[in-house]
Amino acid sequence: TDLKVTGIDFLKSQNSLLHHTDLYNIKNLVVRRGQAFQLQLSFSRELKATDKLSLRFSFGENPMKIRGTLLSLNPRRENNITGWQISFVKSSGKECLLSVTSSPWAPVGKYTLKVKTGTSIYEPENNAVYLLFNAWCEEDVIFLADEAQRNEYVLNDTGYIYVGSAYSIYSRPWNFGQFEEFILDACMYLLDKSNLKMNNRRNPVFVSRAMSALVNANDDNGVLLGNWSGNYSNGTSPMEWIGSASILQQYYKTKQPVAYGQCWVFSGVLTTVMRCLGIPARCVSNFNSAHDTDENLTVDVYLNERGEKLNWKSFDSVWNFHVWNEVWMKRTDLPSGFDGWQAIDSTPQEQSQGIFRCGPCPLKAIREGDVYLPFDSKFLYAEVNADEVYWVVKKVDGREKYTRVSTETQGIGVNISTKAVGQDKREDITAQYKFPEGSREEREAMQKALSFIRPSRIVPRARFASVMPMNDMDSRLRVLCDAVAKTGLQLEITHKEALYPGNPLELAITVKTSTPGSWTINLASSCQLQSYTGKVEASLGYVKETIKLEGKSEMEVPLKIAPDAYMKSLASVEDEVLIHVTAIAEVQGTDEKLTKEVTMSFEYPPITVQMPETAKLNKEFTCAFTFQNKLNVPLDNCKLLVEGLGIFKMTVFDEGDVKPGRVIKSEIICTPTRLGEKKMIAKLTSTQVKGISVEKAITIT
Numbered sequence: 001t002d003l004k005v006t007g008i009d010f011l012k013s014q015n016s017l018l019h020h021t022d023l024y025n026i027k028n029l030v031v032r033r034g035q036a037f038q039l040q041l042s043f044s045r046e047l048k049a050t051d052k053l054s055l056r057f058s059f060g061e062n063p064m065k066i067r068g069t070l071l072s073l074n075p076r077r078e079n080n081i082t083g084w085q086i087s088f089v090k091s092s093g094k095e096c097l098l099s100v101t102s103s104p105w106a107p108v109g110k111y112t113l114k115v116k117t118g119t120s121i122y123e124p125e126n127n128a129v130y131l132l133f134n135a136w137c138e139e140d141v142i143f144l145a146d147e148a149q150r151n152e153y154v155l156n157d158t159g160y161i162y163v164g165s166a167y168s169i170y171s172r173p174w175n176f177g178q179f180e181e182f183i184l185d186a187c188m189y190l191l192d193k194s195n196l197k198m199n200n201r202r203n204p205v206f207v208s209r210a211m212s213a214l215v216n217a218n219d220d221n222g223v224l225l226g227n228w229s230g231n232y233s234n235g236t237s238p239m240e241w242i243g244s245a246s247i248l249q250q251y252y253k254t255k256q257p258v259a260y261g262q263c264w265v266f267s268g269v270l271t272t273v274m275r276c277l278g279i280p281a282r283c284v285s286n287f288n289s290a291h292d293t294d295e296n297l298t299v300d301v302y303l304n305e306r307g308e309k310l311n312w313k314s315f316d317s318v319w320n321f322h323v324w325n326e327v328w329m330k331r332t333d334l335p336s337g338f339d340g341w342q343a344i345d346s347t348p349q350e351q352s353q354g355i356f357r358c359g360p361c362p363l364k365a366i367r368e369g370d371v372y373l374p375f376d377s378k379f380l381y382a383e384v385n386a387d388e389v390y391w392v393v394k395k396v397d398g399r400e401k402y403t404r405v406s407t408e409t410q411g412i413g414v415n416i417s418t419k420a421v422g423q424d425k426r427e428d429i430t431a432q433y434k435f436p437e438g439s440r441e442e443r444e445a446m447q448k449a450l451s452f453i454r455p456s457r458i459v460p461r462a463r464f465a466s467v468m469p470m471n472d473m474d475s476r477l478r479v480l481c482d483a484v485a486k487t488g489l490q491l492e493i494t495h496k497e498a499l500y501p502g503n504p505l506e507l508a509i510t511v512k513t514s515t516p517g518s519w520t521i522n523l524a525s526s527c528q529l530q531s532y533t534g535k536v537e538a539s540l541g542y543v544k545e546t547i548k549l550e551g552k553s554e555m556e557v558p559l560k561i562a563p564d565a566y567m568k569s570l571a572s573v574e575d576e577v578l579i580h581v582t583a584i585a586e587v588q589g590t591d592e593k594l595t596k597e598v599t600m601s602f603e604y605p606p607i608t609v610q611m612p613e614t615a616k617l618n619k620e621f622t623c624a625f626t627f628q629n630k631l632n633v634p635l636d637n638c639k640l641l642v643e644g645l646g647i648f649k650m651t652v653f654d655e656g657d658v659k660p661g662r663v664i665k666s667e668i669i670c671t672p673t674r675l676g677e678k679k680m681i682a683k684l685t686s687t688q689v690k691g692i693s694v695e696k697a698i699t700i701t
Contacts, residue, residue: 034104175243235259384413488514502633
């Protein structure tokens, strides 16, 4: 009688433990490339030496051997040209155990398994096998040697994204959720949608570049629609997401872009997609990020005589922070030495080869000024290395006159941050992007970069500026600092009281001189509200004073903003806003001028989480979230968003208007479905305050 297959056991629990894929919430077998997995076959009769037996793995729409999309593996034949291996582990009676090892360079995606015996073909249930990149396999180009790093960058499904401003950084908890239901299928859908050639689906360089394009909706109907307008009424405000899973699940269900994202949302989703496919990935925040429209390495900042920033003047901008991603891989397409972390970015800012995408670009190329290397190294170099040139615009005889007041060479690309491995804290990785400011290596890297970027001349690039040539680019290489030569003039901007919404903003500008002589200084300082992209939302107040200082001395000038001056603006903008203070000082009788900018975040009362420290698998426990409005203004339309991966799905509580002093409390009954340390994330949003968040860990036993 003919040999027929009567069943296949994919041995999912033992295979997935060995392949570190046991967390994926999916019926099918998920394995990593370059590593053995076992399959148990049952037959209609005992297997003989003469019986024909082959496993067929097919890939995509129209599988063909010649394209490498159809693999036929025969356990009795040695050496397969595809780099896959198969062998008998044991065979007894009507059963046999087979071991299959895919090539460590195999295309990543969804394979369909059929078994051929003689003339009959057996097709099992759930016969799709998902093949992922393998950070545990030395032959895989994304191999990561350190176990703690693999646990963080491939397997951790929660983390932080760093936001705020350069000198008040705070962490925003984020659920990556790469193992949640439908996430792996959503990533497979994106891979198919990318139309990558079969050969390129092996290669993390092409896969990560394609995903940086598909996570934004521009060009290709991808995952997220970007919106920085401040109006999110026909979608979800970017401030209201606390994780990637609900975004990717909605996208996979509707196959339509999800509204809306801003940079940290794009970055959170891209980390999820990369980790889900098995590529080590992390979110990276760059503070004072230059968004420069033509790679000339300068950003022009225009101020009026009060020191207020003029939005409409400038083509380029400095974002308080910008979040992109890094992925870990060998760059087999580049000269040696450029392996390791590569920057990729899915926030739609500039087109790269006609499509909104960015990277991968080796961090080493950015650091050493090798800005001719692919992909998008000039753009990324400018984001962390541009200079800010400050211009004051004055009306003279009815015409606008532009005066260059100062150049800041060290303010861009500071405190570059990511979550530390295995710990809930920030790691500063600025040194991976740039040499120490003012060092010989930094100057050499900059000279090399300038030789590829050098534009004709610097001119102020205001939309209405009259063009006037400026000194050449090499002046950049002089190191300028805060203190000005003759007078030793310095400026400091501080706040005297906590910056709670609804309270007066008590700000102060300190002017210092340090050299002998009598100095008369004209000071102008202003306070504005701005969104994180540097866009001015409201001008709140200013101070103009003339100060006399003798020798080494200082004077403090107060700048106080009443709550009435800013509460309306706070409520009318749907984004989280920052307090931005600018000061300009000019010393009379000299040509010494100095500018200083500081961005500060508002402070908020906390949310507290009450729950046990440990809980048992599949046993209920209660988790309570409490918030007291300690501000002296009401918070309107409060929403509490909570999520705990492996514990409960994203839930929204509408709390209505919360008057000063009022306490709100919401409870959830939770039933944990996964073991280990799990995190609860809660976020409160309202008309006035957008971003109060908290997280708490619980161990499930």
